[in-house]
Amino acid sequence: MIFPKATRVKNLPPYPFEVLGQRIKQLNANGPKPIIRMDVGSPDLPPPAVVIEKLAEVAARPDVHGYSTYRGAPVFRQALAKYYQNRFNVSLNPDKEILPLIGSKEGIVNLALATVNEGDIVLLPSLAYPAYIMSTMLAGADIHEMPITAENGYFPVFEDIPQDILKRAKLMWLSYPNNPTGAAVSFDKYEEAVRFCREHGILLGFDNPYPEIMYDGLKTAPSIMQVEGAMETAVEFTSLSKTYNMAGWRIGAMVGHAQIIDTLLLVKSNVDSGHFHAVYEAAAVALNETPQSWIDERNQRYEERRDKIIEALPNINLQLELHPAATLYIWAKVPNGDDIDYHNRTLEGARVSVTPGSFYGQDGKGYIRFSLGISDTDLDEALSRLREYWASQ
Numbered sequence: 088m089i090f091p092k093a094t095r096v097k098n099l100p101p102y103p104f105e106v107l108g109q110r111i112k113q114l115n116a117n118g119p120k121p122i123i124r125m126d127v128g129s130p131d132l133p134p135p136a137v138v139i140e141k142l143a144e145v146a147a148r149p150d151v152h153g154y155s156t157y158r159g160a161p162v163f164r165q166a167l168a169k170y171y172q173n174r175f176n177v178s179l180n181p182d183k184e185i186l187p188l189i190g191s192k193e194g195i196v197n198l199a200l201a202t203v204n205e206g207d208i209v210l211l212p213s214l215a216y217p218a219y220i221m222s223t224m225l226a227g228a229d230i231h232e233m234p235i236t237a238e239n240g241y242f243p244v245f246e247d248i249p250q251d252i253l254k255r256a257k258l259m260w261l262s263y264p265n266n267p268t269g270a271a272v273s274f275d276k277y278e279e280a281v282r283f284c285r286e287h288g289i290l291l292g293f294d295n296p297y298p299e300i301m302y303d304g305l306k307t308a309p310s311i312m313q314v315e316g317a318m319e320t321a322v323e324f325t326s327l328s329k330t331y332n333m334a335g336w337r338i339g340a341m342v343g344h345a346q347i348i349d350t351l352l353l354v355k356s357n358v359d360s361g362h363f364h365a366v367y368e369a370a371a372v373a374l375n376e377t378p379q380s381w382i383d384e385r386n387q388r389y390e391e392r393r394d395k396i397i398e399a400l401p402n403i404n405l406q407l408e409l410h411p412a413a414t415l416y417i418w419a420k421v422p423n424g425d426d427i428d429y430h431n432r433t434l435e436g437a438r439v440s441v442t443p444g445s446f447y448g449q450d451g452k453g454y455i456r457f458s459l460g461i462s463d464t465d466l467d468e469a470l471s472r473l474r475e476y477w478a479s480q
């Protein structure tokens with residue numbers, strides 16, 4: 088029997104990394120050697136040892152196996168409030184201004200369902216994490232893309248948004264340090280975004296999963312909540328996935344505007360039932376007890392990988408587009424402008440998977456994204472395969 092898809096998902100494209108994962112599985116089943124993945128932004132290294140110890144210790148207790156509360160365990164919310172105070176000098180009320188998420192991706196999608204209607208417009212950057220587009224489609228709203236390119240410093244020109252679009256705009260997505268470009272912007276841009284959204288009554292969804300992955304001696308990128316007035320117009324998505332190498336644990340949070348927190352909780356409490364308590368406790372340890380030296384050493388390793396990839400680019404038919412100061416990514420240009428062709432050729436010819444820029448929108452066409460979440464051994468092998476392949480073309 089064939090069951091038709093609901094109208095709301097009829098035009099929803101499959102998640103690009105799911106499709107790629109299936110293709111790689113097939114190629115691995117038939118091919119000579121396993122494909123090395125430099126596409127997905129998943130850290131290869133483990134979280135701090137104290138975090139795993141805490142998980143095991145709490146999991147061994149008999150009293151932690153029931154449902155948690157829908158707002159999430161206070162121990163996690165209080166730890167996140169302390170982290171925001173220490174890191175950003177931002178005061179958050181752990182009972183009203185913090186909501187744990189099953190990874191920030193879950194919250195991003197549910198925020199659209201909770202706040203936008205058919206006929207509304209969601210403003211999003213022309214290069215963006217795919218969940219902003221997919222959530223808008225699921226909510227039945229319309230998309231208006233704000234170009235972000237090298238020419239405008241990867242930050243939208245808000246004055247270019249037409250007035251009729253602005254009137255219908257309910258939600259804007261921004262994310263810095265940026266995936267996929269690796270671009271970071273100065274604090275006055277954060278202020279500009281808050282000012283603009285307040286002026287036009289737009290909810291600002293600021294996605295901030297990479298504030299601690301910084302290079303060249305830079306420390307912690309800002310939180311949007313540091314901007315005066317942000318609490319009245321913005322929510323920020325934070326995540327332990329990349330900061331503490333906990334992507335598989337699925338824990339993040341939305342912080343900020345208290346009424347939006349309540350609205351998202353209304354949806355979430357009807358959809359999910361939070362986390363296993365041991366995850367909250369271990370995440371609290373990650374947030375409050377990870378030494379800065381652990382973060383610095385991890386970033387040092389990423390920086391070495393970054394430099395190796397950048398050095399290899401001229402030999403693998405790519406040009407560096409932006410020297411990344413942050414994030415897990417390198418954004419490079421394909422000379423003939425065909426990222427899909429480059430991706431297909433390296434995948435099948437070199438057995439290395441890199442991400443086509445088109446995964447992130449039309450302005451990604453002609454670019455390739457590399458992820459640094461790959462072991463040093465795999466990285467050396469992948470670069471040697473890529474060099475050999477492109478030398479033979």
Ligand SMILES: Cc1ncc(COP(=O)(O)O)c(C=O)c1O
Pocket residue numbers: 128189190191192193216262266294296325326327328334338339
């Ligand atoms: C910009 C951005 N936002 C959100 C996410 C989702 O992260 P999480 O693991 O917290 O769902 C990612 C993951 O790659 C990302 O790059």
